[in-house]
Amino acid sequence: MNPFDKYSIQTIPLKGDISILTASHEPDSFPHREEQIEKMVNSMRGIVMGMKTNHLLVYGKTGTGKTSVTKYVTSKLHEKLGERLIISYINCQAYDSPYSIMVNIAKNVPGAENIPVSGWPLDRIYDELVSSMTKAGTSLIVILDEIDKLVEKNGGDSLYVILKLIDENPGVLGIVVGITNDTSFYEKLDSRVKSRLSRDSVIFHPYNADQLKDILLPRVSSILKPEQYEEAAINLCAALGAQEHGDARKAIDLMRISIELAMLDSSDIVIRDYVYRAREKLDSDILRDTVKTLPTHAKIVLYSVILSIQVHPNSATTGEVGLFYNKMCNLLGYTPLTSRRISDYINDLEDYGMIGTMLKSLGRYGRTRIIRTSGREDDIKRFILEDSDLEKLRDVNLSTQLKFEQ
Ligand SMILES: Nc1ncnc2c1ncn2[C@@H]1O[C@H](COP(=O)(O)OP(=O)(O)OP(=O)(O)O)[C@@H](O)[C@H]1O
Ligand SMILES: [Mg+2]
Structure with missing residues (x-):
């Protein structure tokens, strides 16, 4: 028996080609345009x-x-x-x-x-x-x-x-x-x-959720029968696309991945749950790409931010990030960059939406920036460690080690 046999039976028999939900499809009607x-x-x-x-x-x-x-x-x-x-x-x-x-x-x-x-x-x-x-x-x-x-x-x-x-x-x-x-x-x-x-x-202009639904429906109904999808699943794809600055590409991608996940799961209907899972998959793909393309030192700065937050969840400061960064550069054998450059990288990471910063007054000692992450620390850490140059960081439990050293 061929172990792939079970995958050739489509649990959701598609009426048409799923490529209608990819970037290569060129529609000949554009609702709301x-x-x-x-x-x-x-x-x-x-x-x-x-x-x-x-x-x-x-x-x-x-x-x-x-x-x-x-x-x-x-x-x-x-x-x-x-x-x-x-x-x-x-x-x-x-x-x-x-x-x-x-x-x-x-x-x-x-x-x-x-x-x-x-x-x-x-x-x-x-x-x-x-x-x-x-x-x-x-x-x-x-x-x-x-x-x-x-x-x-x-x-x-x-x-x-x-x-x-x-x-x-x-x-x-x-x-x-x-x-x-x-x-x-x-x-x-x-x-x-x-x-x-x-x-x-x-x-x-950005599309709203109703408009995105009008864009999704003709594509979905050309490949799925009404009993093969919950309307709520389409509504959710549309709502998530609308949240993301009215992005039709995002809504269409979510719908395609949801259908693929339902098929992999041998489900005969696309329900909302698959859309949530599709969102996680899509977001982590985007996050992985963004992390992957960062320069090495930006990755080390980002890793330092995450460690600082693990040590001081609500009060990690840029100064602390600098300390972690220097220690990690030593560990990896890199020459650390100046604090000015580190600060530039922190700004870049904020622009990418991976971290957030907030100015806090220290009274007569001036001000400092408190740093937060977007809540995807584990994923970000995993993607940073995919860089073979930074593999050394994998085995060191830095957050404990550095906490004691401070
Ligand atoms: N009104 C619409 N009706 C049908 N499909 C649409 C509509 N608007 C956008 N799309 C689809 O959404 C996807 C994204 O559209 P497109 O690539 O034209 O966006 P864009 O504005 O050029 O984005 P970017 O700035 O990222 O290049 C495409 O697959 C396109 O077919
Ligand atoms: Mg374009």
């Missing part, structure tokens, strides 16, 4: 009519549909214009120089496909692109997703070159659609870039 779609269509209508059009900025928190709605609207425009439109989707997290962006645009432009990925000066690529586009007579939409990363890494110049490519060449008809989470993005730009970008913008 009618207004944004309308606004984007309105902004891009000039392209259909062969007219110069304003560039567009798309704002909104994570998981509010910015990327997927932008791709949907531009794909509809592509449906309308066919080969007369070139769409270049660029994630500026991955491509963050004008050079790499130009090369990416060129890949889709007839006659410019052969521009090499390196070796040409920027102005040669620029000229080649302009002449190929003018010859081809096509329109161009450049979607710069996470556009703030581009400006952060390269300043306004990089964006300026791309805006100029479209604005200053009569043969190039098109727009830049910039997508960002940063509501102050526009204000931070230099005036040259600002004036080109104008103020055309579309805001993606």
Whole structure:
């Protein structure tokens, strides 16, 4: 008998593919985004009519549909214009120089496909692109997703070159659609870039729980029969997504993991309990990723915070964290950083939501910061110890040892 046999029988026979609840699924309807779609269509209508059009900025928190709605609207425009439109989707997290962006645009432009990925000066690529586009007579939409990363890494110049490519060449008809989470993005730009970008913008507001339910229901009902899920389970996914700044991605992920957990459990119905378990799993995956990507010294600082709190649950101070940190660096053979740097790391950890701090007055002795954690100490410790460089910390019961030493 094959030991995997028992897993091939689905306890919940799915009507459709569960990938409808993954990021790769591109829906063709977007409940509660009618207004944004309308606004984007309105902004891009000039392209259909062969007219110069304003560039567009798309704002909104994570998981509010910015990327997927932008791709949907531009794909509809592509449906309308066919080969007369070139769409270049660029994630500026991955491509963050004008050079790499130009090369990416060129890949889709007839006659410019052969521009090499390196070796040409920027102005040669620029000229080649302009002449190929003018010859081809096509329109161009450049979607710069996470556009703030581009400006952060390269300043306004990089964006300026791309805006100029479209604005200053009569043969190039098109727009830049910039997508960002940063509501102050526009204000931070230099005036040259600002004036080109104008103020055309579309805001993606966070979803509330009812709206998230409307987003979840069509997907869930296409794979599950009504008797295979409790409505309360969907409501809970929606409520948790709403709590997390109205995040549809979170609600959808929770629903998918809940179904998977129910199936692994051989249950024939998805109940609320699986959603709670899905939340724990999702949160710990995110927490693990965040801890994993911290620099080594930040991990040691975080470990010190946890130990300080174990010793003094309500009164752990930054000074104490520093003491623990120094001792742990000695133990590991690292040179300790200055208290200033430790303080910077404490601020970073607070930004990540892993710890919280509160200023406490010490009367004439000044003030100190009292530190707390988010209540996931055991998980955090486990994830820190997954770093092989810090394994030594595993066997030492530091909280007792250091308590006696103080
Ligand atoms: N109104 C909606 N209807 C259906 N699905 C939606 C809707 N809004 C968002 N989604 C889905 O939620 C997920 C997240 O959306 P998307 O990736 O577009 O968010 P985003 O705003 O770009 O987030 P980020 O800022 O993190 O990149 C996607 O799977 C998308 O299909
Ligand atoms: Mg996005």
